[in-house]
Amino acid sequence: MTVGVKICGLTEEDGVDACLRFGADWIGLNFFTRSPRYVTATRAAELANRFVGRENRPGCVGLFVDPTNEEIAAVLDTVPVDILQLYTTAERAASIGQNFQREVWLSVPVSMAADLPVETKVERLVIESRAPKDADRPGGNGETLPWDVTQGWFSPCPWILAGGLNPDNVAEAILLSGAPAVDVSSGVECSPGIKDPEAVRRFIQIARSSGKR
Known part of the structure; x- marks a missing residue:
């Protein structure tokens, strides 16, 4: 099994370039204004221009929290988003996918x-821990879930494990959860929104190696 890797919350060029250099499968851009990794559509387009048009480029994932159709449309007018990652209800997510003809996570x-x-x-489903009661955002809080909770679960579609992952724990997380893909944001940062290229390299390398056991 080759484990897929998504690096989320990109805000700067060095982080994007590290994702490209070390082979991330997906790059995530966060359009939730309360996140420290929030980027405007204009800034997101600048970052996406570093990889759009490349052969075998990573997928561009746009993250939204309870968005209106107008908010999504405004981003899609500027940013070449391939996939919509949504914090919303299952019914609303399906409706958004049909409306915008995009893959939905x-x-x-x-x-x-x-x-x-x-x-x-x-x-695709993004499986992560529930946010703490006092959190001001539904994800990206660095919380882990009991990784073995997914053992024996027959997922109705491909899925990705998120929440509290980093280069030091991703191998154990994959082993216990059986995750076919992993998603990291703060776990490869030197400060909020600023990715550490060496941590990105280690995370991708370890995740890939873990999937070959």
Whole structure:
């Protein structure tokens, strides 16, 4: 199994270039204004221009929290987003996918096996820990979930493990969860929104190696 890797919350060129150099499968751009990794559509377009048009380029994932159609359309007018990653209801996510004709990933907060979906109308599920009660955003809080909660789960579509991952724990997370793909943001940063190229390299290398066991 080759484990897929998404590096999320890119805000600067060095981070994007590290993703390209070390072979990330997806690059995530965050359009949630309360996130420290928020980028405007104009800034996101500048970053995306560093890899759009490349052969075998990474997928461009746009992250939105309970967006209106108008908010999504404004981004898509400027940024070459391939995939919409959504924090919203399952029904709303399916509707957005149909409306914009884009692949949709639905973020699913989990604390126990009973929270894992058994059916879906989106292309991929992002499985992560529930946000703390006092959090001001639904994801990107650096919280991990019990990785073995997904053992024995028959996912209705491809899925990706997120939340609290870093180069030091990603191998164990993959081993215990059986995740076919992993998503990291703060775990490869030297400060909020600023990626550490060496941490990006290590994360991708370790995740890939873990999938070959």
